Amino acid sequence: MVEIITFTRTEEQAMLAATVRELLESTADMDSVREASLSNTAIDRAVWNGLAQMGVLGLHIPEEYGGAGYSFVETAIVFEELGRRLVPVPLLSSVIAAAAVLAAGTESQRAEYLPAIASGERIASLAIFEDPHDLLEIRTEAARDGDGWRISGVKRYVTDAPHAEVFVISAATDDGVGLFVVDSDTQGVTVAASPSLDATRPLGEVVLDSVFVHADAYLGGEPNSGAVRKALDVGVVALAQEQAAGAQRCLEISVEYAKNRFQFGRAIGSFQAIKHMCADMLVAVEHAKSAALHAARALDDADESKIAVPLAKSVCSDAFVKASGDTIQILGGIGFTWEHDAHLYLKRAKSTSLLLGSVDSYRDRLADAIGI
Amino acid sequence: MTSLDDQAADVNDAIDTLLSQFPPSRTDAKAFWGAQFDAGLAWVDFPKGDGGLGVSPSHRELVSRRLAEAGAETWNTTANILGIGMGAGVLVTHGTQDQRKRWLRPMFTMDEIWCQMFSEPGAGSDIASLATRAVRDGDEWVVNGQKTWTTLAHLSKWGMVVTRTDPDQPKHRGMTYFIVDMEAEGVDIRPLYQITGEAEFNDVFFDDVHIPDDQRIDDVGAGWRVVMTTLMNERVAIGGRTFPRSDGAVGVAMDVWNESGSGDVATRRELARLWGEVEAFRLTTLRAAENMQAGVPGPEGSTAKLAWADLNKEVTSFTVSMLGFDGATIPEGYSLDPTTYDTREVERVMSPQRAFLRARANSIEGGTSEIMRNILGERVLGLPGEPRVDKDLPWKDVPRG
Numbered sequence: 001m002v003e004i005i006t007f008t009r010t011e012e013q014a015m016l017a018a019t020v021r022e023l024l025e026s027t028a029d030m031d032s033v034r035e036a037s038l039s040n041t042a043i044d045r046a047v048w049n050g051l052a053q054m055g056v057l058g059l060h061i062p063e064e065y066g067g068a069g070y071s072f073v074e075t076a077i078v079f080e081e082l083g084r085r086l087v088p089v090p091l092l093s094s095v096i097a098a099a100a101v102l103a104a105g106t107e108s109q110r111a112e113y114l115p116a117i118a119s120g121e122r123i124a125s126l127a128i129f130e131d132p133h134d135l136l137e138i139r140t141e142a143a144r145d146g147d148g149w150r151i152s153g154v155k156r157y158v159t160d161a162p163h164a165e166v167f168v169i170s171a172a173t174d175d176g177v178g179l180f181v182v183d184s185d186t187q188g189v190t191v192a193a194s195p196s197l198d199a200t201r202p203l204g205e206v207v208l209d210s211v212f213v214h215a216d217a218y219l220g221g222e223p224n225s226g227a228v229r230k231a232l233d234v235g236v237v238a239l240a241q242e243q244a245a246g247a248q249r250c251l252e253i254s255v256e257y258a259k260n261r262f263q264f265g266r267a268i269g270s271f272q273a274i275k276h277m278c279a280d281m282l283v284a285v286e287h288a289k290s291a292a293l294h295a296a297r298a299l300d301d302a303d304e305s306k307i308a309v310p311l312a313k314s315v316c317s318d319a320f321v322k323a324s325g326d327t328i329q330i331l332g333g334i335g336f337t338w339e340h341d342a343h344l345y346l347k348r349a350k351s352t353s354l355l356l357g358s359v360d361s362y363r364d365r366l367a368d369a370i371g372i
Numbered sequence: 373m374t375s376l377d378d379q380a381a382d383v384n385d386a387i388d389t390l391l392s393q394f395p396p397s398r399t400d401a402k403a404f405w406g407a408q409f410d411a412g413l414a415w416v417d418f419p420k421g422d423g424g425l426g427v428s429p430s431h432r433e434l435v436s437r438r439l440a441e442a443g444a445e446t447w448n449t450t451a452n453i454l455g456i457g458m459g460a461g462v463l464v465t466h467g468t469q470d471q472r473k474r475w476l477r478p479m480f481t482m483d484e485i486w487c488q489m490f491s492e493p494g495a496g497s498d499i500a501s502l503a504t505r506a507v508r509d510g511d512e513w514v515v516n517g518q519k520t521w522t523t524l525a526h527l528s529k530w531g532m533v534v535t536r537t538d539p540d541q542p543k544h545r546g547m548t549y550f551i552v553d554m555e556a557e558g559v560d561i562r563p564l565y566q567i568t569g570e571a572e573f574n575d576v577f578f579d580d581v582h583i584p585d586d587q588r589i590d591d592v593g594a595g596w597r598v599v600m601t602t603l604m605n606e607r608v609a610i611g612g613r614t615f616p617r618s619d620g621a622v623g624v625a626m627d628v629w630n631e632s633g634s635g636d637v638a639t640r641r642e643l644a645r646l647w648g649e650v651e652a653f654r655l656t657t658l659r660a661a662e663n664m665q666a667g668v669p670g671p672e673g674s675t676a677k678l679a680w681a682d683l684n685k686e687v688t689s690f691t692v693s694m695l696g697f698d699g700a701t702i703p704e705g706y707s708l709d710p711t712t713y714d715t716r717e718v719e720r721v722m723s724p725q726r727a728f729l730r731a732r733a734n735s736i737e738g739g740t741s742e743i744m745r746n747i748l749g750e751r752v753l754g755l756p757g758e759p760r761v762d763k764d765l766p767w768k769d770v771p772r773g
Contacts, residue, residue: 007663267756283675287649311648364640367641367644
């Protein structure tokens with residue numbers, strides 16, 4: 001079993017974190033997050049453009065396709081900073097879609113699609129889910145039509161669907177399930193927003209009604225289930241960083257409040273009932289950080305990622321859901337209000353634990369990987 | 373101060389010399405430990421002459437890794453853990469030169485086993501309320517009282533004991549710390565049988581036990597300061613520990629599942645969840661060790677004791693549940709036996725049932741989980757402490773029991 005034991009950031013990585021944090025501190029605030037959370041279609045363009053200018057949207061995309069060619073650890077740092085503040089930008093969608101193109105596309109397809117994703121010029125999203133429980137239940141069909149394919153079906157739970165300009169969709173061909181690149185303005189494509197529990201992460205439905213695409217839109221020109229798995233793994237690891245950072249932020253909010261809220265003549269953090277909740281949160285947060293960081297480092301290691309990815313999903317999902325729920329409890333009445341940030345974290349936590357497959361499904365994968 | 377890299381080079385040189393002059397395969401364990409002490413590789417961060425080389429404590433890891441790789445015996449550090457893991461740090465921080473000369477080497481070579489006596493029947497989590505009295509008598513002190521939960525007392529030559537020397541002071545003042553000869557007259561050691569039937573611990577009674585004043589550690593009345601050093605060393609020792617994947621209780625759980633032939637999806641999922649929690653804990657200990665070595669310790673170094681206690685209890689309980697009806701039996705049965713030195717030396721194979729019972733102590737021994745949560749809340753997160761009713765009262769006026 002491969003052991004990857006190094007968690008320390010290089011100087012360059014620390015600088016990346018500081019730069020991203022600076023950008024977010026100067027351009028994104030919780031008021032705009034809350035505003036975005038009412039509209040369900042909002043995207044923080046100022047932050048998105050800022051990230052694009054910094055060149056961090058394609059950190060994990062190879063240099064020959066317009067990216068920076070880094071390991072996933074650098075991208076993980078960006079997700080950590082975004083996750084702390086729940087910034088509504090479509091980076092998750094974009095990173096997952098890029099991973100799918102990278103894993104399934106031919107040389108020329110990668111060269112065609114990836115540079116626009118890496119630069120932020122086009123927002124991309126992976127549209128593969130249809131059934132609320134079964135990831136791989138696919139009724140969308142693609143049939144040969146002249147020198148292309150004709151695709152019909154409905155894709156649901158598509159992240160950032162309302163503003164994605166290009167979708168990577170899955171469809172069943174006679175040979176198996178393949179991935180196709182479909183522009184959102186293609187004739188026959190209709191996109192509808194679905195109100196999302198975590199409105200800072202828009203979800204939507206993509207209806208494909210007899211949509212025609214050219215043969216070169218078929219990634220790799222053949223079915224590739226491994227590419228879907230790889231893209232989902234990339235997404236899970238990105239989300240794990242958000243989860244760990246979101247849980248850390250919840251801990252900070254809780255501790256800050258517990259120090260300053262006085263009842264019965266004492267700061268409520270001096271009561272063990274509150275203090276102990278905070279201590280337990282600290283343990284969960286530290287474990288989540290370790291699991292998330294390890295997954296980012298192990299992502300490109302074929303063996304270790306089989307353990308590290310489902311491990312991150314399992315540990316970080318529970319940690320964030322618990323931390324955000326306990327934060328509301330520690331805050332009391334104010335935690336239940338719309339005006340406080342706490343609900344935004346709870347919504348992000350719950351919805352994230354459900355995205356890209358259930359926690360249980362990842363525990364089953366973990367069980368396979370460890371040989372039980 | 374030389375750089376960490378230069379220090380590592382010096383440490384490596386010292387290890388090379390030790391291993392070539394005393395090849396572990398041809399050297400008796402005690403002789404090797406003596407040579408290791410003389411080479412400054414017992415506690416590498418201690419001063420020269422006290423079993424160290426005066427380098428950064430981050431090099432301890434390097435020493436233990438290289439000696440283990442070379443096949444050297446290292447079980448002294450577990451068999452005499454209260455001395456080597458805690459007492460040594462106390463001696464080097466608070467002891468006189470004579471005291472360090474007299475005690476450190478035979479401690480490391482296992483010629484003298486050590487135990488530690490803080491807890492009393494009336495002083496558990498609130499150690500500072502302890503009542504064992506020491507009264508000065510010329511060049512000696514006369515001790516009366518009872519200590520409890522004393523691991524290894526029945527095998528020990530020396531004991532670290534903290535006593536009440538001034539009952540008129542508030543509880544944190546008025547304590548004094550001694551090293552007591554466990555074979556001295558008036559020391560009565562009785563096994564304290566525990567939930568599993570064995571006795572890892574003892575009750576220790578002091579009946580007019582005389583301790584020479586040159587066995588006092590630090591000043592009269594400075595006992596609490598020394599206690600704090602002892603406990604800090606204990607927590608560092610626990611926090612700095614790392615272990616292999618699927619080790620210990622969770623490995624046993626995996627074996628039990630695989631041998632059960634069960635195909636129950638929910639049980640397998642729950643086991644995977646627990647495995648994941650243990651692995652995240654393990655990764656955290658690695659991260660803590662790495663940050664400690666890099667000189668940037670963070671909160672990840674403080675959570676291990678609490679996290680492990682909770683997890684070990686949960687995993688061992690789940691394992692017994694997986695046994696079904698067999699979980700209602702205990703293969704070893706119960707018999708009342710003091711734990712012997714030999715069983716501490718080699719890792720004993722416990723049944724899952726026995727491991728489940730032993731795990732109950734994890735959240736009590738070495739600081740209860742409630743106390744650990746207070747420490748995390750107050751020292752790591754900066755939350756305010758509980759108001760204390762006994763803080764400024766003379767010890768003799770504080771209700772106890």
